[in-house]
Amino acid sequence: MIGLLRFLGLATTFPEAQVAILGVPLERTVSYRGGPxxxxxxxxxxxxxxxxxxxxxxxxLARIGVCDLGDVDSHLPMEEMLRLERGEVERVLRAGKxxxxxGGEHTAALPAIQAAAGLGSIQVVxxxxxTDLREEYGGERIAHATVLRRASExxxxxxxxxxxxxxxxxxxxxxxxxxxxLAERLDPGLPVWLTLDLDAxxxxxxxxxxxxxxxxxxxxxxxxxxxxxxxxRVVGMDLVELAPPxxxxxxxxxxxxxxxxxxxxAFWGDSD
Ligand SMILES: [Mn+2]
Numbered sequence: 190m191i192g193l194l195r196f197l198g199l200a201t202t203f204p205e206a207q208v209a210i211l212g213v214p215l216e217r218t219v220s221y222r223g224g225p226x227x228x229x230x231x232x233x234x235x236x237x238x239x240x241x242x243x244x245x246x247x248x249x250l251a252r253i254g255v256c257d258l259g260d261v262d263s264h265l266p267m268e269e270m271l272r273l274e275r276g277e278v279e280r281v282l283r284a285g286k287x288x289x290x291x292g293g294e295h296t297a298a299l300p301a302i303q304a305a306a307g308l309g310s311i312q313v314v315x316x317x318x319x320t321d322l323r324e325e326y327g328g329e330r331i332a333h334a335t336v337l338r339r340a341s342e343x344x345x346x347x348x349x350x351x352x353x354x355x356x357x358x359x360x361x362x363x364x365x366x367x368x369x370x371l372a373e374r375l376d377p378g379l380p381v382w383l384t385l386d387l388d389a390x391x392x393x394x395x396x397x398x399x400x401x402x403x404x405x406x407x408x409x410x411x412x413x414x415x416x417x418x419x420x421x422r423v424v425g426m427d428l429v430e431l432a433p434p435x436x437x438x439x440x441x442x443x444x445x446x447x448x449x450x451x452x453x454x455a456f457w458g459d460s461d
Contacts, residue, residue: 193259194230194233194234195233195257196210196232196233196236196255196257196291196446196449197236197237197239197241197250197255197450198236198237199250199251199255199256199257201254201255201256202256203256203258203284205254205256206254206255206256206286207253207254207255207286207287207457208253208254208255208256208286208287208288208289208453208457209255209256209257209258209281209286209287209288209289210255210256210257210258210288210289210291210449211258211259211260211261211274211277211278211281211288211289211290211291212229212230212233212258212259212260212261212290212291212293213229213260213261213270213274213290213291213292213293213297214226214227214228214229214230214260214261214263214292214293215261215263215267215270215271215292215293215294215296215297216263216293216294217267217294217296218294218296218326218327218329218331218332218333218334219294219333219399220326220327220333220334220399220400221399221400222399222400222432222434222435223399223432223434224397224399224431224432224433224434224435225292225293225294225399225429225430225431225432226263226293227432227433227434228291228292228293228429228430228431228432228433228442228445229260229291229292229293230260231431231433231436231439231442231445232291232428232431232442232445232446232449233257233291233446234442235439235442235443235445235446236446236449236450238443238446239443239446239447239450241450243450243451243454243455243458245412245451245454245455246415246419246451246454246455246458248454248455248458248459249458250450250453250454250458252458253453253454253457253458253459255453258277258281261273261274261277267296267331271296271297271299271300271331272300274290274297274300274301275300275301275303275304276304278290278300278301278304278305278425279304279307279308281425282304282305282308282424282425283308287423287424287425287453287456287457288301288424288425288426289425289426289427289428289449289452289453290425290426290427290428290429291427291428291449292427292428292429292430292431293429293430294333294399294429294430295317295321295333295336295384295386295429295430296331296332296333296336297427297429298336298340298384298427298429299331299336299339299340301382301425301427302340302343302344302382302384303343305380305382305424305425306343306344306382307343309380310345310379310380311344311345311379311380311381311382311424312344312345312346312347312348312375312376312379312380312381312382313337313340313341313344313346313347313348313381313382313383313384314348314350314371314375314381314382314383314384314414314418315337315340315347315348315349315350315383315384315386316349316350316351316383316384316385316386316389316406316411316414317337317349317350317351317352317384317386317388317389318351318352318353318354318386318388318389318400318401318402318404318405319334319352319354319386319388319400319402320337320349320352320354320355320356320359320362321333321334321335321336321337321338321386322335322337322338322341322356322359322362322364323335323338323356324338333399333430336384337349337364337384340384341364344382345376345379346374346375346376346379347364348364348365348366348371348374348375349364349365349366350365350366350367350368350371350389350406350414351368351389351390351405351406352365353402353403353404353405354402368406368410368413368414368417369413371414371417371418372417372420375421377420377421379421380421380422380423380424381418381421381422381423381424382423382424382425382426383418383423383425383426383427383452383456384426384427384429385411385426385427385428385429385448385452386398386429386430387428387429387430387431387441387444387445388400388401388402388405388430389405389406389411390405390406390407390408390411390444391403391404391405391406391407392405394407394408394440394444395440395441395444395445396435396436396440396441397431397432397433397434397435397436397437397440397441397442398430398431398432398435398441399430399432399435400430401435408444411448412451415451415452415455415456416455418455418456419455419456423455423456423457426452426456428445428448428449431445
């Protein structure tokens with residue numbers, strides 16, 4: 190592994206780590222504009238500018254121990270990529286470690302959520318501008334626009350924050366919450382999986398996404414959601430839909446990398 194690009198440049202080994210990063214450069218069912226296959230590499234490169242200490246959560250990622258497992262091979266058929274991802278996420282969770290999946294399109298969240306749900310009941314918190322609740326998309330049941338429907342079928346509970354683009358009567362479904370009402374919608378006894386579609390954030394601050402939607406969460410809103418989720422047991426998260434070709438300043442990739450750092454500090458760091 191010497192000389193390979195790693196998240197935060199960390200060479201922590203799997204046994205030493207409390208948290209493992211897995212890249213899933215999946216890009217097969219995108220509908221508008223492409224690029225998420227490049228996201229794991231862009232996020233790792235952007236992480237080079239970010240310090241390991243979180244001032245917000247007063248925790249140091251050097252002490253938490255974060256290892257980078259590399260990427261699932263993007264040349265494989267989609268089904269094979271998803272199968273390998275699920276096995277790898279399950280391996281990390283069974284070892285009692287936190288896991289962060291770097292997508293990829295939002296479809297990459299599903300095998301990870303399935304892996305977590307396969308080990309015990311979970312609830313899913315989704316940050317997403319879109320509902321991703323379609324039954325099918327382009328004739329497919331597994332796609333970026335169906336991922337939260339499929340997640341809802343394996344999770345005890347699904348709460349979506351940041352949605353502002355609705356298909357048909359979806360807005361009446363009882364799954365949407367404002368950031369400040371998230372905690373009351375969750376079961377305090379159930380582990381949480383967080384799926385973070387970067388388009389949940391305002392495209393004014395995070396423009397490099399596949400399907401930008403005006404409005405949305407601020408950076409501070411998102412940190413506030415992490416603070417809320419600190420009161421629950423978060424077992425894993427994914428961060429998806431970064432599109433580096435539409436991120437000319439690179440600030441979206443840096444935002445993605447910084448959010449991963451803050452999330453790790455919030456969910457998996459022990460207080461010093
Ligand atoms: Mn999405």
